[in-house]
Amino acid sequence: MEQGRLPTRVMVVKSGEEDSPTVMEAGAVLRAGGLVAFPTETVYGLGASALDEQAVAGIFKAKGRPTDNPLIVHIDSFASLGQYFQRVPERARLLAAHFWPGPLTLVLRDDNRFPAVVSGGLGTVAVRVPAHPVALALLRAAGVPVAAPSANASGRPSPTTAAHVLDDLDGRIDLVLDGGPAGLGVESTVLDLTGEQPVILRPGGVTPRQLEALLGPVKLDPAVNGAAGDEKPRSPGMKYTHYAPQAPVMLFDGNDSARMAKRILAEAERLAVRGQRVGILACRDNESMYQGKGYAVVTTGWRDEPGTIAAALYESLRCFDRQSVDAILAEGVSTEGLGLAVMNRLLRAAGGNVVKI
Ligand code: AMP
Ligand code: MG
Numbered sequence: 001m002e003q004g005r006l007p008t009r010v011m012v013v014k015s016g017e018e019d020s021p022t023v024m025e026a027g028a029v030l031r032a033g034g035l036v037a038f039p040t041e042t043v044y045g046l047g048a049s050a051l052d053e054q055a056v057a058g059i060f061k062a063k064g065r066p067t068d069n070p071l072i073v074h075i076d077s078f079a080s081l082g083q084y085f086q087r088v089p090e091r092a093r094l095l096a097a098h099f100w101p102g103p104l105t106l107v108l109r110d111d112n113r114f115p116a117v118v119s120g121g122l123g124t125v126a127v128r129v130p131a132h133p134v135a136l137a138l139l140r141a142a143g144v145p146v147a148a149p150s151a152n153a154s155g156r157p158s159p160t161t162a163a164h165v166l167d168d169l170d171g172r173i174d175l176v177l178d179g180g181p182a183g184l185g186v187e188s189t190v191l192d193l194t195g196e197q198p199v200i201l202r203p204g205g206v207t208p209r210q211l212e213a214l215l216g217p218v219k220l221d222p223a224v225n226g227a228a229g230d231e232k233p234r235s236p237g238m239k240y241t242h243y244a245p246q247a248p249v250m251l252f253d254g255n256d257s258a259r260m261a262k263r264i265l266a267e268a269e270r271l272a273v274r275g276q277r278v279g280i281l282a283c284r285d286n287e288s289m290y291q292g293k294g295y296a297v298v299t300t301g302w303r304d305e306p307g308t309i310a311a312a313l314y315e316s317l318r319c320f321d322r323q324s325v326d327a328i329l330a331e332g333v334s335t336e337g338l339g340l341a342v343m344n345r346l347l348r349a350a351g352g353n354v355v356k357i
Helices: 021-031 053-065 078-085 088-100 133-142 160-169 208-215 255-273 285-291 307-321 337-350
Strands: 009-012 035-040 042-049 072-074 103-111 124-129 175-178 189-192 199-202 248-251 278-282 296-301 326-331 354-357
Touching: 009 021, 021 035, 021 042, 021 133, 021 175, 035 133, 035 160, 042 053, 042 133, 042 160, 072 337, 072 354, 088 208, 103 208, 160 175, 160 307, 248 255, 248 337, 255 285, 255 326, 278 285, 278 307, 285 296, 296 307, 307 337
Parallel strands: 009 175, 035 175, 072 124, 103 189, 248 326, 248 354, 278 296, 278 326
Antiparallel strands: 035 042, 103 124, 189 199
């Protein structure tokens, strides 16, 4: 926490106790223009009333977020959408019926119901209904739509626990609702519905295959598989190096996991000889290959179960900060299913430092 600031209040919300005075109080803090971090089924969000320009400006300030990176507006149900958008496209109706509440964010045409700071003046607004019971109870208690990016300091790995939120934002926000670890571990899929064909701007909890089963062909924005610094991604958040731990990350990308381990070990040795403390981010399958050699080995999940990797990803990246490593060598994964979102985050954490094998 920074000097001269009051510590952030933490209030625990137990499962089954979402309709409690605690959550009512948090809703009142939001209505009054305060900043409240809360669990969602993806990661922890940092909320402010989406109707309150000053409160939303506070999110950018607390996170150190560039103001051209717009926020996702969270609402409590599909039924509320009509209050903020004149024409709700048929595709949005269909998607909401299948995936809301859930990790799918829809980008719709802006009808100027929110202050420009919410959408970064893009002419579109991103909106979703989160599936976490605490998030839903908070939205109902607040009685206002809530703009909420991930509750991390800008550029850092997203928070999946209340402790992660405090690591980055203690003293900079009013309140954290602690509802235990966020389940999914990666953010929502951001889907642009403003053009003729739907476009995935950010891969996330809902996979391209799930979307295509409903909509037919869906495009992937070229920035999804590229690194930070690509020209003009349509989701501004995608242009920054992001999700990054303190030490530089080198990402190894390929399908042959034994070969990958060999390449990582060779690079680790090269760095260790130069006196660097090396961290290795490994899938559980390969863990034993790296152990007993003096490296800081952090494991995520199983290679063929990308959901287990997604759930552990951000905690694993933050773990390297606590171990003060100088460099991180990260195993890439297949882009099947949730693997697409995992690889997208790792690409950004690596800032384009990718070794193809
Ligand atoms: P965060 O909630 O921190 O994961 O960030 C929200 C993400 O949604 C960022 O990558 C934003 O660039 C993206 N986003 C929010 N609003 C829009 C919008 N209107 N159009 C395109 N992308 C958006
Ligand atoms: Mg974020």
